[in-house]
Each structure stands twice: as C-alpha cells, then as structure tokens.
Amino acid sequence: MLKEAPNHIYEVEFDMVRTCNMQCKMCNFWVNKQNPQRLTTEEVKETIKNLNEWFGRKFKIAFAGGEPFMRDDMVEIIKYASNLGIITSVATNGTLLTKEKINGLMNTGLNGIVISIDSLNPETHDYMRGVPGTFDKAFGAFNAICDSRKDLHSNPFPNLASIISKLNHQDIPAILQWIKEKGQGMLIVQSISANFFNHTKDWFDEKLWPDTVEDKEAVCITIDKLIEMKQAGYPLINDVAQLEEMKKYFKKLDWRAMIHG
Numbered sequence: 533m534l535k536e537a538p539n540h541i542y543e544v545e546f547d548m549v550r551t552c553n554m555q556c557k558m559c560n561f562w563v564n565k566q567n568p569q570r571l572t573t574e575e576v577k578e579t580i581k582n583l584n585e586w587f588g589r590k591f592k593i594a595f596a597g598g599e600p601f602m603r604d605d606m607v608e609i610i611k612y613a614s615n616l617g618i619i620t621s622v623a624t625n626g627t628l629l630t631k632e633k634i635n636g637l638m639n640t641g642l643n644g645i646v647i648s649i650d651s652l653n654p655e656t657h658d659y660m661r662g663v664p665g666t667f668d669k670a671f672g673a674f675n676a677i678c679d680s681r682k683d684l685h686s687n688p689f690p691n692l693a694s695i696i697s698k699l700n701h702q703d704i705p706a707i708l709q710w711i712k713e714k715g716q717g718m719l720i721v722q723s724i725s726a727n728f729f730n731h732t733k734d735w736f737d738e739k740l741w742p743d744t745v746e747d748k749e750a751v752c753i754t755i756d757k758l759i760e761m762k763q764a765g766y767p768l769i770n771d772v773a774q775l776e777e778m779k780k781y782f783k784k785l786d787w788r789a790m791i792h793g
C-alpha cells in the first residue's frame with residue numbers, strides 16, 4: 533500500500549459483506565453464503581482507523597455490499613466512522629431497515645443513504661429482486677427515513693437507486709417524478725451489467741437484458757427522457773454526459789458474451 537493517500541482519492545467503497553438476502557436477477561452476490569460477520573466489529577473498526585490515519589484528511593467511506601445490513605453492527609460501525617470525522621454513506625436494498633434500525637441510524641452522523649427501487653410497480657421491483665414483499669419494505673424504509681429527518685438539511689440525505697433494464701426502464705421516469713414530488717432525496721440510475729462475481733448462465737434472466745435493436749432503441753428513448761428531465765431540473769444525480777455514455781453502452785451491449793461456464 534502507498535505510504536499516504538494520493539490527493540485525488542477522496543472516497544473509499546467498503547464492501548462490508550459479499551452475500552445478500554435478496555435473489556436479484558441482475559446480481560448474484562446472494563449465491564455466496566459467506567458469513568456476513570466474517571470480519572469482526574473490532575477488525576472493521578481497526579480498518580477504518582487505519583484508513584483514517586492513511587488519509588490524514590477529510591474523506592468519505594461508502595459502505596456497500598452485498599447487503600451491508602446483514603451485519604448486525606452497521607449502526608455501531610457507521611457511528612464509529614462518523615465520530616472520527618469521516619463522511620459516510622451506505623447503499624442498501626432497504627429490506628432489513630426496521631424502525632429500530634432507522635432510529636439507530638439517525639444518531640450515527642450518517643451523511644447519506646441509497647436505497648434500491650427499480651419500479652414503483654411492486655410486482656416489477658419484486659421480480660427483479662427475486663423476493664416477494666421487497667418493494668413494500670424498501671419503499672417503506674425510504675419513507676421512514678424521510679419522515680425521521682428533522683428538516684430537509686439534516687442527515688442522512690436519502691437517495692433512491694434504480695437499475696436500468698429491459699424490464700423496468702419505462703418505469704424509471706415515474707420514479708424520478710415521484711421523488712421530485714416527494715421533495716426529499718435524489719435518484720441515481722445504473723445500467724444493468726454483469727456484477728463482479730460469477731458470470732455463469734444460470735443467473736442471467738433474458739427478460740432484463742435488451743437484446744434486439746428495438747429493445748435497445750426503447751431503452752435509449754427512456755434515457756433521452758431522463759436527460760430531458762435532468763435538464764428541466766428533476767433531482768437526478770447522473771450527469772448528462774454519463775447518461776449519453778449509457779446509451780452507447782446499451783447500443784453495443786451483447787450480454788451473451790459476458791457469460792462463461
């Protein structure tokens with residue numbers, strides 16, 4: 533490792549677990565049955581302390597996974613990092629955020645939270661996430677966090693994240709519309725892509741992957757709609773250049789080439 537953090541690095545993604553309680557059609561971390569508590573609480577804290585010393589200045593830790601809240605010590609870990617002055621965010625599928633956990637998070641200093649919602653139609657969201665009832669839990673958690681914030685400037689700042697796939701792309705402008713009307717949070721979108729795990733054919737679901745020229749054109753029309761909304765001031769995190777790159781990605785996409793085994 534370098535003696536000190538290079539100046540251009542200001543954020544570290546800390547993947548807390550390599551397993552998940554969902555059974556998503558676009559990511560198979562859940563196939564890995566690893567113990568979420570593989571690193572002890574003390575080992576995680578020690579890593580954060582070392583990172584903080586390595587940086588020697590303000591930086592951010594983005595806690596992610598798998599599903600980070602499969603660990604039962606996330607509230608304690610986030611609080612520890614915040615108390616060291618580190619900017620913190622966490623990305624979650626939202627299904628394990630009970631009322632008690634949300635109350636705990638409110639007192640950690642957590643700066644931002646990102647919850648996955650792929651459609652406002654529960655059936656579509658639950659299909660993509662592979663577990664019935666997921667939409668209600670995730671959407672409920674997002675609303676509970678919004679309700680728990682003291683005001684629009686207080687932490688954690690709540691964001692929604694949506695995967696753009698063949699199945700749900702037409703639902704995404706409605707999510708953006710909803711979040712604008714809600715008046716809290718922003719949306720970030722991400723193109724469907726193979727994750728970092730095991731690209732075997734048993735987990736690719738053809739319903740999600742744009743395949744024909746018409747499929748790809750339809751996805752690009754949705755992205756153009758998102759660009760228009762972004763330019764009209766809707767709360768979309770992605771910038772226009774990134775959205776344009778997504779269109780190029782979808783036009784060239786050959787998902788079968790990603791599969792091996």
Ligand code: SF4
Nearest residue numbers: 552554556559598625
């Ligand atoms: S996309 Fe997120 S929620 Fe789905 S299996 Fe992967 S880590 Fe879990």
